[in-house]
Amino acid sequence: MIIGIDDTDSRKGMCTTYLCAVLVDELKKHGYGNISTPRLVRLNPCIPFKTRGNGAVSFEIELSVEKERKEREVKEVVKARVSELSELREEGTNPGVVFIDDHALDRIRGKENDGMLKNFYENAVREVMKIKNAYEIISNLHLDYFALKNKRGLIGALAAASFLVLQKTKPNYYDFTYELMAYRRKERWGTLRVIDEASVRKSDAATYPLTWDTVDVANNKLVFAPHSPCPVLFGIRGDSVDAIYKAYEHMHAEPVEREKLFITNQGTDFHLIKCEEAKEKLQDYHSYVLDGVVGSNPRTIEGGHVVFSILLSGKTEERSIECIAYEPTKGFRDIIRKLRVGDEITVFGSLKKKTLNLEKIELRKLNLVEERNPRCDKCGRTMESAGRLQGYRCKRCGTHRADKDSVIVDSGVEEGLYEVPPVARRHISKPLVRMRMEGANRKIHPGR
Ligand SMILES: [Zn+2]
Incomplete structure (x- = not known):
């Protein structure tokens, strides 16, 4: 049986991955059966009413003997923990759980219904979904579910369960990475995290680039630990399980309650809709990869943000849009400030209020030619315009x-x-260092 869970946390506490870790450990302890590595699925990062990080989880439990009785029992345990641990008092917390038991899995495979789940997962990462979209599939496939309050969590729960169903059939169909989460002891929740920075920097240096986004070297900051009162102490992200555990073993920090490894769509850029897949009209709350030419020289506006316009070369209705590199993107803005009208570029980012919030940029062909008033061959002076369409004259x-x-x-x-x-x-954004294997013709400049 595959179980998907979403929207149990709030900005003030809890974390759906922690609830998942607690459940997996509890079900294991009771000997229900083998449990898969849980999945952590990041959904559309631009959704306005998202929870922190907009992440949902799923895992599979293999029940061999007395399957139906055990399925009932497992469902009861899940419902009890979700009801108990969710931040139900918070307005924005609307938990959802989806169960895909073996009968449902047979139905999905038998009628090639996995296409339905594939579309749902992909849309949950790239589009803006409604709860009724989840209900349609739940009722079509006769899935069992459990939800509280406005039940919005069913969207993420179904998306995370779908991701696991799809990976079961084709493990490499989607790009994926890993994150090892370490959780704090309950009496420490809400207090300052005790982490030995020097050991983290050393572990990072020893395992990068197989682990990434632990330390931001250029900005001199640890970026692997949250600052919220949630149960997460930190998470180590990477492409290699061995490297992640190696980094973990050499880090010194406060004692943890437990840790859990997740397979995840983090660091994959799966939210980006490519030029040729974009509808005629670009939509807010969607993320795109767009080709074009710099249309206006970049300028720094109030707050330190840098903006410029791009003339789009795709088939979209919009001929030109604004791009912005916000102040928190720090040194990235120095690259953007060097753009010149005519540079051929590809921009990667999310559209909000018709402005593309930049996550990456590819400078494909720089416009290095500058037209200047000519210099006089005889005396070396800069010549001046002799009038419209009349060339230049040395004064x-x-x-x-x-x-x-x-x-x-x-x-x-x-x-x-x-x-x-x-x-x-x-x-969900893919660090450039993960693209180092993608061929020598794409020069990458990882920022860290
Ligand atoms: Zn002259």
């Missing part, structure tokens, strides 16, 4: 020239891919 000696000079400039930046630093990165 000192009267020499005439028809055209401007083309000068090759140094814009102070190299072509290639750039990203916001780890301190400003979304969970």
Whole structure:
């Protein structure tokens, strides 16, 4: 049986991954059967009413003997823990649980209904879903579920369960990474986290780039621990389970209550809709990869944010949109400030209020040619316009020239891919260092 859970936490506490860890350990202790590595699925990061990080979880439990009785018992344990541990007093917390038992799994496979789950998962990461979208599938596939308050958590619960169903059939169909979460003892929740920074930096240096987003070196910050009162002490993210545990073993911190490894869609860029997949009209709360040419020179606005416009080359209705690198993206803005009108670029980010919030940029072909008023061949003076369409004239000696000079400039930046630093990165965004294997023709400039 596959169990998906979402929306049990709030900004003030709890964490759906912790609830998952508690459940998995409890079900294991009672000897119900083998339990898979749980999944942590990040949903559309632009959703306005999301919970922190917009993450949902799922896991599979294999029940061999007395299956039906045990399924009933497991469901009761899950419902009890979700009811008990959810932040139900918080207005924005609306828990949902979806159960996909073996009969339902047979129905899904038998009628090739996994296409339905595939669409649902992908839409939950890229589109804005309604609760009724989840209900449609739940009733179509006759799934058992449990939900509280406005039941919005059913969306994430079904998406996380779907991700696991899809990975069961084709383990490598979707890109994935790992995160090892360490959880605090209850008496420490809400207090300052005790973490030995030096040991974290050492562990990070010894395992990067197989682990990533632990330390932001350029900004001199640990980025693997939250600052909220939630039960998470920290999470180590990476591509290699061995490297993650190696890093973990060498870190010194307060004693933990438990830890749990998750398989996750973090660090995969799965939220990005590619140019050719975008509908005619670009929509707010969606994330895109868009090609184009810099249309206006970048400028820094109040608050330290940097903006410029891009002339789009795709088939979308919009010919041009604004792009923004917010102040918290720190050094990334220095790259953006070096853009020049005419640079051929690809932008990656989320659209809000018709402005693309940049997560990455690829400088594909820099416009290094600058047109300048010509210099006089005879006396070396800069020539001036002789009037509209009349070329240029030297004021000192009267020499005439028809055209401007083309000068090759140094814009102070190299072509290639750039990203916001780890301190400003979304969970689901793919760190450039993960793209190091994707061929030599894409030059990457990891920011950390
Ligand atoms: Zn002259």
